[in-house]
Structures are given as structure tokens and as C-alpha cells.
Amino acid sequence: MTWLQALPALFIAIGVFLIPGAVLGRAVGLRGLMLWAVAAPATVSVASITAIAAGVLGVRWSVGLVGLSVIALALLCLLLRFAVSVTRTRIDGRSISPIRSVRSPELPLPIGVVRALSYVAAVVAPTVIITWRFMATIGSPGNISQSYDNVYHLNAVRHIMETGSASSLSLGSLTEAGEGFYPAAWHDMISLVALATGTSIPVAVSLGNIVIGAVVWPLACMYMISRITGMSAITILLTGMLSGGFAAFPYLMIDFGVLYPNLLSIAILPVALGIMISFLGVGVLTAGLGHSVVLFLLVFPGLALAHPSTAIAMIAFGAPVVLAWVAYRTLQWRRGTVANRRMGLIFTFAGLYLGIGLVAWNLARLDPSVSLWDPRQTGSQAVGEVLMSAPQGAEASLALFALTILGLAVLSTRPARLWIVGMFSVGLGLYVIASATGEGEFRHFWTGVWYNDANRLAALLPVVTLPVAVIGGEWALRRLADIVRTSELPSAIARRVSTPESRVHYTLPATGLLAGIVLIGVSAQLMGVPRQQSEAAPGYRYTDSSDLLSxxxxxxxxxxxxxxxxxxxxxxxxxxxxxxxxxxxxxxxxxxxxxxxxxxxxxxxxxxxxxxxxxxxxxxxxxxxxxxxxxxxxxxxxxxxxxxxxxxxxxxxxxxxxxxxxxxxxxxxxxxxxxxxxxxx
Known part of the structure; x- marks a missing residue:
């Protein structure tokens, strides 16, 4: 099968990931970017929970079963909304739809149309780039990763399809002697892709992973960034262009291991962080308690059942957000703008978050006997790799390095946004501990959840580096646009081409912004990502001496x-x-x-x-x-x-x-x- 022949099945796979969650999302009132960013995580949640329930009830796993679950849940949500009289509310009133028809004299198109086109471009660009790179890495739809873990992953998908049992509670080791818990969300989704498309398991794996990397991940990134900075076309476009520029994710996860469950869980992680950011009100776009609970219930089960270690990463990355929220509310309390009772609830929530997080952290740590990964470098080398978005010896990305340094500098002047630096520092610290700290209880306490494996922590770094890089890129582009706008260049061009000066003053900086975003996106595709692709590709080829199957x-x-x-x-x-x-x-x-x-x-x-x-x-x-x-x-x-x-x-x-x-x-x-x-x- 060629990629062209697999194209119809790829579109079906996209539907498998997005449509069930979108139906459920609309039932609870989601729309716009929020709807499509939450759609895939919601599908994963419903599918993985349905699989567990089906296992308990003895019902056979199928596409139809998941569809019935979605319909039942959607109807229940509609009834609940009606019961509490919220049928006219919207969770995200500042989403991209409907498109405004206001026309600016400086623009040939309505503002809303321009913004909507920007959002579409922000989705299409990374989808095309990542899809192309995944296809080039895999080589042919039927190729498989010639790696250790793939024996289990492929056979687990077959087990689900043959036995009709997809529960995370029993997938285990696939043998009568060792059935037990294994996070099955990725395997559940790939089995649905195989059942819905009728393709072989290797083809279904290729298509499903492309959807996760090229569709789910960029949408999740855009959702998280929009909660931090708002729905600015510049930041959304930058996010889309940069989401495909990190060698560590999603590309490393289809090479090392292979860690397919981590691929899915990390692709969902930005949505979970975005929900936390909006609920605590530390970003630009906020959401109330009820809305946040609904979103959390849609997203978190899928995240945890894709891979629990990523749920622990969410707790770690969220800690600076919670601390910043407490600090901000404490300042308000001291000024008399927050009541004592409310402050007590805030401290209680923060204490519960940190306490439950610590308990979960300890429970999730693996036995030291299975955490066999050794440190491979010095601390300073590890820090340099993080700053250059080149973990695990990857080739440095100069574009991401410059944007990250600039973003850290900009954020250092914005006290209200230092929690973003905190998230980045948590990711950096965990990676440094795993890759550069000697064996011992200290290292195992902090990174034992991830087998002390720096590769797994490297894949998490883009989640916390991306906001920093986007903020750095936005600052640089806006400063350049301001310089152009205040210079004599717009007036000179207007006189030369006989165009109203007001239009040139708008369109010239806008054109420069667009060109700058494209340049940044192209630059991010140089060095690190091509090398990761070239290193991963041989592991997907059938040869006379292939590692797994010749x-x-x-x-x-x-x-x-x-x-x-x-x-x-x-x-x-x-x-x-x-x-x-x-x-x-x-x-x-x-x-x-x-x-x-x-x-x-x-x-x-x-x-x-x-x-x-x-x-x-x-x-x-x-x-x-x-x-x-x-x-x-x-x-x-x-x-x-x-x-x-x-x-x-x-x-x-x-x-x-x-x-x-x-x-x-x-x-x-x-x-x-x-x-x-x-x-x-």
C-alpha cells in the first residue's frame, strides 16, 4: 500500500479521533478552537473508559460500542444542561466562530475572515509538515518500528481485535499467567482505526500515529497557548509553526522505544495544562469552576489511561501555576480585595493539590530494579541541551534556542508570567536529574516515575518550552512591526504606489509579521528535526538484517x-x-x-x-x-x-x-x- 492509497483511510482515522469527542463537546457547549482541541482527548477518554466498562460487563469491544457510549453521554449532557438552564451559555465565548463581518478600511477582507484564515493556516501548516515528516520516517504505511516495545504494542492491538477485550485493567502481558493493568488508551484507539478502516494493524498504527502527531498535538498546543496569551493570530500562527519544530516531540516518540502510549498522552498534555491555567485565572482566557470540571472530566481520563506518567508530569508542571495563583490571591487578600473565607479555600485547594500530587508521585514511582537508565552527561551539558531544544544529543535548533532565550528574558520582566518560567524550570530540572545525576535515592525520587529514562523526559520538554519560545517570538515580531510602522518606510511606499498611507501603515507591518512567522517556522524545521527524522527512518525499513523482522x-x-x-x-x-x-x-x-x-x-x-x-x-x-x-x-x-x-x-x-x-x-x-x-x- 502506498501513502496515496492510504489517504482515504487517513481521513477516516482523523474522524475516529475527532468526531466522537466533537459530538460530546458540542453537547456540553464547546465551540471553536476549544471544541477541536478537546475533541481527540475526549474521544480517548470515552473510548478507554468504555473499554474498561465493557470488560467488567463482558461486552465485546467495537466501533459501534464507542459510538453508543458517545451518543448516550451526549444525550445525558444535553439533559443536564437543560436541567440547570444553561442551554444558551458557551464555555468559550472568545472562540474563532462565528466569523465577524466587520470590515476595516485598511484591510481588503473582514477582520474576522482574516483571523479565521490565520487560525486555519495555523492548523494546516503543522498538520502538513508533521504528516510529511512522519510519512518520510515510516517510509510505507505498512512498515513497522523495528524496536523492542513494538512486539507488545502490535500484539496488544491484535489481542483487542481478536478477543474483544480492550480494558486497561486486563491488557497486561497478554498471557494467561500475567494479565494485569496496562494503560491501553493508545491500543484502544489504534484498534478502532483498524476496525473502522479495515486496514492491517501496521497500517492502522502508522495512520493513528500520524493523527496523534500531526492533528492532536498542534491543536492541543494552540489551546494551551491561547489560554496563556489569548487568541491573537500572531501567537496562534507561531504556535502552529513551532509545534512541528521540536525533535523531541512528536518525532522522538516514534523512534525511541517505541513509546507509542507516551506519544498519545503527551499530545493530550497541553490541553490538560490549558484547562488548569484557565481555571486558576493566571492566563488571559479564564473559565469558571463548573466549566473547568466538565473539561477536566473530558480530558484527564484519556490522559491518564494513555500513560499515567504523563498525568504525573501534569501535576509537576502545574505546581508553579498553582503557587503563582496562590501568591497572586495572597497579594489581593492583603489589599483587602479577597475575603478571608475565600482565601482559606484557596490555601486548602493548594494544599490538597500538592499533597495529593506528592502521594501520586510516590505511588507512581517504579521499583529501582526496573529503572536501569544511567546518566549520560554533565549537568551543564544537560542544561545546554534543553535551552537548544536538543535533548539526548540531538542536533541543536538555533531558531528555537534564540526564541527560548528571548522568551525567558521577556518573561523575567513580567512577574505575573513567571509561572511559565517555573513550568520550564520543572521540565529542565527533571531532565537534568535523569540525564546528568548519579545513581541514588535523590535521582530515583524525582525521575523514577519515568524509569530514570531521560528520553521520556526529553519528550516532555517541548510542552513547557513552546510557551516560552512563542512569547519570545511574538515579542520580537511585534517590536519589528512597531519599528516598521513608526519609520518613514510606510509613507514612502504610499507615495510611490499612490495608495492611502493608512492602508500601508497597516498592511506593511502585517505582511512583515506574516513573513517573520513563516521564516521562524521554516528555521525551526532546520537541523534538529531533519536529523531526528533521518535517524529514525532506518528503524522502519524491512531489510535482510532488520532488527525485528527481515x-x-x-x-x-x-x-x-x-x-x-x-x-x-x-x-x-x-x-x-x-x-x-x-x-x-x-x-x-x-x-x-x-x-x-x-x-x-x-x-x-x-x-x-x-x-x-x-x-x-x-x-x-x-x-x-x-x-x-x-x-x-x-x-x-x-x-x-x-x-x-x-x-x-x-x-x-x-x-x-x-x-x-x-x-x-x-x-x-x-x-x-x-x-x-x-x-x-
Whole structure:
């Protein structure tokens, strides 16, 4: 399949992410930018909660089930709005619709039309840029990331589609011995994309990730920035252009790991922060308690069920916002403009926020034994990487570096906005601790939530760097526009082209602003992002020596579909990628993930399968698990690791195995020493 052939499915995938949440958003009164920014997070929330409820009730997962949930919730919201007499209210009265028809003498179009076109451009530009870069990275819609975690991710999507069970409470390790909690929101959404489009799981993964990176993320960024600075066309355009300029997100998350659940959760994070900012009133656009609670309920469940660590990041980034709010209200209280009772409620809220946040932080920290990532640099190097938007050794972005430094300088002169610097400092501090601090309790306390893995914290940095960079860019552009406007240039141009001077005084700076925004956007696409793309692309190519699946191994999956019954289980060493037979063909496998708990019979198959017919107990395990076929993908393992396996080390000479098909070093065997499939044990 080519990208052109996949285009209709891509539009369906966009609909899968946006339409359910948009329906629910309209039911609660959302409109404009708020509606579309909240739409995808709301869809994720409804889908992931519906999956849990369906698991409890024993209802099969499907697109229709999610649709029914959305309709039921939308009707309930409409009834509640009617009951409390708020059917005529709007949560966001300053959204981009409806378009005003006021005409300015300096403009050839109504002001509202110009502003609306700016907002559309702010959405379209990053969507096109990020989509193109994702496509170039992935190469072909059916390609997969040749990485460790992808064995689980792809097989988990297949598990959802095959079993109809999509609950985060049971997705676990996909084996009978180890079912348990795993945040399944990303897998739920990709399964919906696959079911709605009819595409293969690899194609659905590619399309879903493009929607997350190119649609959900820019809209979320624009929503957050609009809560901070307002709906200025300049800031919204700058946000859109810069949202695709960070190598660390969204691009790093489709390369490292791969951390697809983090991709989804971090794409939602700016919306959650925007809700907090507007509720506490520290930005320009504010919202009341009731509206904020509604938005929080729409967004937070999806964020937490995409990846809980990002919910912890929200608490960390929100702490400076809460402290700034308390400080501001305290000043008002001392001036007598805030009542004592209200101040007591403010202190109570802040105390609960910090206390609950600390408890959640401690609960979310992982055991040190699984937090194996070592520091890789000095503290000063880590700080430099953050300032240059070049974490984890990425190539520096000079444009983002300049805008970040300028933004920090501007914010330092605005005490009411220092909480933005606080958010940035939290992100910087966590990254420095993970990447540059030695092993110990201090490091594990602060970054154990993220496995002490600097890559995960690097991906969070654009969320807190973007506001700083946008504010720096806006300040620079407005100063340049003011210089042009107050100079003699507009008058000279007006005289030369016989145009009213008032129009030139408006259109010349406006044209310069637009050109400056485009220049900033183009500059942000240089250096860091192209290098990240070029480094990630080889990991999505099928070659003779691919880390996870080679060209020959992929061909063997075709043989599996031809020779292996649909209800059969296939053995494969998961370290070699053989376990992806489940994701690609639907045939179950002994070990659907590289790690995980195994039953005694599974352990026998994973160590002694080639001894079928000779070693007591092997055939019993074969019959009881219905494992009459086996894949041998050699000894090459993902990540150039080496875990010696004895299960198929003598496959070629084993009398109990019979070769069914081969391609290069990859082979499919039938286990003939144990009778035939379906035979009683």
C-alpha cells in the first residue's frame, strides 16, 4: 500500500479521533478552537473508559460500542444542561466562530475572515509538515518500528481485535499467567482505526500515529497557548509553526522505544495544562469552576489511561501555576480585595493539590530494579541541551534556542508570567536529574516515575518550552512591526504606489509579521528535526538484517497464513520478532511479548520444543496449548541483544519437526511428533 492509497483511510482515522469527542463537546457547549482541541482527548477518554466498562460487563469491544457510549453521554449532557438552564451559555465565548463581518478600511477582507484564515493556516501548516515528516520516517504505511516495545504494542492491538477485550485493567502481558493493568488508551484507539478502516494493524498504527502527531498535538498546543496569551493570530500562527519544530516531540516518540502510549498522552498534555491555567485565572482566557470540571472530566481520563506518567508530569508542571495563583490571591487578600473565607479555600485547594500530587508521585514511582537508565552527561551539558531544544544529543535548533532565550528574558520582566518560567524550570530540572545525576535515592525520587529514562523526559520538554519560545517570538515580531510602522518606510511606499498611507501603515507591518512567522517556522524545521527524522527512518525499513523482522521473515508470515489453521498457536522466540506472527496473521503465539510471566507449559515450549517426541512433557504441552507449528528466525535479536534459546537450536535435525516453508534463514515448521491439531491429549 502506498501513502496515496492510504489517504482515504487517513481521513477516516482523523474522524475516529475527532468526531466522537466533537459530538460530546458540542453537547456540553464547546465551540471553536476549544471544541477541536478537546475533541481527540475526549474521544480517548470515552473510548478507554468504555473499554474498561465493557470488560467488567463482558461486552465485546467495537466501533459501534464507542459510538453508543458517545451518543448516550451526549444525550445525558444535553439533559443536564437543560436541567440547570444553561442551554444558551458557551464555555468559550472568545472562540474563532462565528466569523465577524466587520470590515476595516485598511484591510481588503473582514477582520474576522482574516483571523479565521490565520487560525486555519495555523492548523494546516503543522498538520502538513508533521504528516510529511512522519510519512518520510515510516517510509510505507505498512512498515513497522523495528524496536523492542513494538512486539507488545502490535500484539496488544491484535489481542483487542481478536478477543474483544480492550480494558486497561486486563491488557497486561497478554498471557494467561500475567494479565494485569496496562494503560491501553493508545491500543484502544489504534484498534478502532483498524476496525473502522479495515486496514492491517501496521497500517492502522502508522495512520493513528500520524493523527496523534500531526492533528492532536498542534491543536492541543494552540489551546494551551491561547489560554496563556489569548487568541491573537500572531501567537496562534507561531504556535502552529513551532509545534512541528521540536525533535523531541512528536518525532522522538516514534523512534525511541517505541513509546507509542507516551506519544498519545503527551499530545493530550497541553490541553490538560490549558484547562488548569484557565481555571486558576493566571492566563488571559479564564473559565469558571463548573466549566473547568466538565473539561477536566473530558480530558484527564484519556490522559491518564494513555500513560499515567504523563498525568504525573501534569501535576509537576502545574505546581508553579498553582503557587503563582496562590501568591497572586495572597497579594489581593492583603489589599483587602479577597475575603478571608475565600482565601482559606484557596490555601486548602493548594494544599490538597500538592499533597495529593506528592502521594501520586510516590505511588507512581517504579521499583529501582526496573529503572536501569544511567546518566549520560554533565549537568551543564544537560542544561545546554534543553535551552537548544536538543535533548539526548540531538542536533541543536538555533531558531528555537534564540526564541527560548528571548522568551525567558521577556518573561523575567513580567512577574505575573513567571509561572511559565517555573513550568520550564520543572521540565529542565527533571531532565537534568535523569540525564546528568548519579545513581541514588535523590535521582530515583524525582525521575523514577519515568524509569530514570531521560528520553521520556526529553519528550516532555517541548510542552513547557513552546510557551516560552512563542512569547519570545511574538515579542520580537511585534517590536519589528512597531519599528516598521513608526519609520518613514510606510509613507514612502504610499507615495510611490499612490495608495492611502493608512492602508500601508497597516498592511506593511502585517505582511512583515506574516513573513517573520513563516521564516521562524521554516528555521525551526532546520537541523534538529531533519536529523531526528533521518535517524529514525532506518528503524522502519524491512531489510535482510532488520532488527525485528527481515524481508525473509515477513515472507514466512505469508506462509503461516497459507498453511497454519486460524485457531492454531504458533511458537516463536519473541526476541527474534517471531512473536509478531500474532499481529500480522492473527495466529496466537506462545509469547506475545518479549518479557512476561509464563505458565509451566509455555516454559517447556520456550526451551524444549525441538525435543518433541523425545522429551517427556513436550507433546503434552503442545497438545494442551494447541502449538503444532513453530517459527525459527535464527539467533539475531532486536537491539543486538543475545538471550540463548534452546527451543529451536536443533530444529533442522529434530525428528519431531517437519519443515513447511523457508525463506533465507527464516523457516516454518510443523510439530509432527505429537499427533495432529485437535487430537485429544
Amino acid at each position: 524481508v525473509d521473515e515477513l515472507a514466512i508470515f505469508d506462509a503461516v497464513e497459507e498453511h497454519v489453521p486460524e485457531d492454531a498457536q504458533v511458537f516463536g522466540n519473541p526476541w527474534t520478532g517471531a512473536s509478531l506472527v500474532y499481529a500480522f496473521t492473527g495466529r496466537q503465539t506462545v509469547a506475545p511479548h518479549i518479557t512476561g510471566q509464563r505458565t509451566d507449559e509455555e516454559n517447556i515450549l520456550l526451551t524444549q520444543l525441538d525435543e518433541a517426541g523425545a522429551e517427556p512433557g513436550v507433546c503434552a504441552a503442545v497438545r494442551n496449548t494447541n502449538t503444532y507449528y513453530a517459527l525459527d528466525f535464527g539467533t539475531r535479536e532486536v537491539g543486538s541483544r543475545y538471550h540463548p534459546s534452546t527451543a529451536m537450536d536443533n530444529a533442522e535435525s529434530a525428528p519431531g519437526l517437519e519443515l513447511v516453508a523457508s525463506a533465507g534463514n527464516a523457516a516454518l515448521y510443523a510439530v509432527v511428533a505429537c499427533g495432529t491439531q485437535g487430537e485429544a491429549s
